[in-house]
Amino acid sequence: MTILIYLLSFFCAYAEAAEIPLSLLTKHGLHSYLEPQRSRLLVEGANPDAQSLFLLDVPYALVQGQFVGLPEPLLVKGSEILFPMQTAELYLFPLLSETERKSLAAEVQSPKVDVNKGDPRCNSVRAVKKVFIDPGHGGNDLGTKFGSLFEKDITLKFGILVAEELRRRGFTVSFSRTKDVYLPLDIRSTLAKKWDADLFVSIHMNSAPSKDAHGTETYILSADGTDAEARKLALIENSIVQKASSKQSAVQDILWDMEQTTYLQDSAFLASYIQKQVVQTAHEFLHAKKIEWKNRGVRQAPFFVLSRAAMPAVLVELGYLSNAQDRKLLTDKNFQESLAKAVANGVKQYEEACKAH
Numbered sequence: 182m183t184i185l186i187y188l189l190s191f192f193c194a195y196a197e198a199a200e201i202p203l204s205l206l207t208k209h210g211l212h213s214y215l216e217p218q219r220s221r222l223l224v225e226g227a228n229p230d231a232q233s234l235f236l237l238d239v240p241y242a243l244v245q246g247q248f249v250g251l252p253e254p255l256l257v258k259g260s261e262i263l264f265p266m267q268t269a270e271l272y273l274f275p276l277l278s279e280t281e282r283k284s285l286a287a288e289v290q291s292p293k294v295d296v297n298k299g300d301p302r303c304n305s306v307r308a309v310k311k312v313f314i315d316p317g318h319g320g321n322d323l324g325t326k327f328g329s330l331f332e333k334d335i336t337l338k339f340g341i342l343v344a345e346e347l348r349r350r351g352f353t354v355s356f357s358r359t360k361d362v363y364l365p366l367d368i369r370s371t372l373a374k375k376w377d378a379d380l381f382v383s384i385h386m387n388s389a390p391s392k393d394a395h396g397t398e399t400y401i402l403s404a405d406g407t408d409a410e411a412r413k414l415a416l417i418e419n420s421i422v423q424k425a426s427s428k429q430s431a432v433q434d435i436l437w438d439m440e441q442t443t444y445l446q447d448s449a450f451l452a453s454y455i456q457k458q459v460v461q462t463a464h465e466f467l468h469a470k471k472i473e474w475k476n477r478g479v480r481q482a483p484f485f486v487l488s489r490a491a492m493p494a495v496l497v498e499l500g501y502l503s504n505a506q507d508r509k510l511l512t513d514k515n516f517q518e519s520l521a522k523a524v525a526n527g528v529k530q531y532e533e534a535c536k537a538h
């Protein structure tokens with residue numbers, strides 16, 4: 182039954198419109214001409230006979246001489262034109278050659294982002310007001326555990342604390358869950374999208390076979406993962422997902438990661454701010470006790486929960502439940518409050534960087 186509900190929700194969520202920026206399509210073989218009045222957009226493939234004329238204000242197009250109604254109108258966001266998924270699938274992908282479709286898929290599936298740029302910034306012109314907090318796991322998905330200590334409980338605790346701190350800093354906050362309930366991974370990003378969140382922050386606790394592994398790392402999405410260890414972690418965090426992707430077409434595979442791709446550089450900036458704040462705060466907290474809190478950096482891994490977030494999205498692994506010292510601190514009220522403040526400060530710094538341009 183759970184599987185059935187999951188599959189239903191998966192396909193319903195999938196049917197929701199993802200948007201594809203025109204700039205990404207033109208990079209991979211399409212040519213576009215926007216009228217100076219910005220009311221009509223002509224798009225053509227390598228073969229000039231293959232062209233479509235889109236009207237920007239109404240959901241209609243002239244596709245190779247035929248007048249058609251679009252499932253959804255095009256969206257204009259700043260200088261970018263976004264194609265709803267279904268429209269792109271029907272009227273744009275057929276204009277691409279096989280090779281172009283493959284190169285588009287390759288970029289989308291392995292986006293190149295420098296996750297450790299010297300000075301983190303913000304690319305987005307969008308104001309950051311609404312932050313969606315996603316406490317990892319829940320219900321029968323316990324996450325990692327140590328004895329009777331479950332990741333799902335600590336992530337919820339942290340999620341609530343981070344939300345309080347964000348509200349104090351003027352943000353509006355919503356959650357994927359505020360109770361101990363099971364929530365499929367794809368629903369988490371769908372909820373964030375429905376709420377029109379500006380940022381998505383997923384909170385997790387780490388675990389490793391070696392009891393020595395400790396500290397914080399912050400992830401953004403990639404198809405490959407920074408290294409084998411990062412890929413393995415994503416596999417563990419994703420394990421609750423029973424992927425239906427094998428049944429999907431090549432086009433659907435392209436679209437799988439599309440939504441997050443647009444936001445990946447900003448996700449990397451947000452991750453850098455959060456990572457830096459958390460590590461610095463932990464250092465200050467533990468300085469007198471001469472305890473080291475390890476900075477494990479910003480990394481990339483194929484986390485399912487991030488893949489369909491249509492906004493800058495990060496996943497913070499605050500510390501290791503498999504390490505005795507981390508475990509003790511992560512369950513300490515004062516330390517929890519300090520780290521929650523640090524995450525909120527990281528978000529605040531990112532918001533200020535966005536405001537600055």
Ligand SMILES: [Zn+2]
Nearest residue numbers: 317324385386
């Ligand atoms: Zn987790």
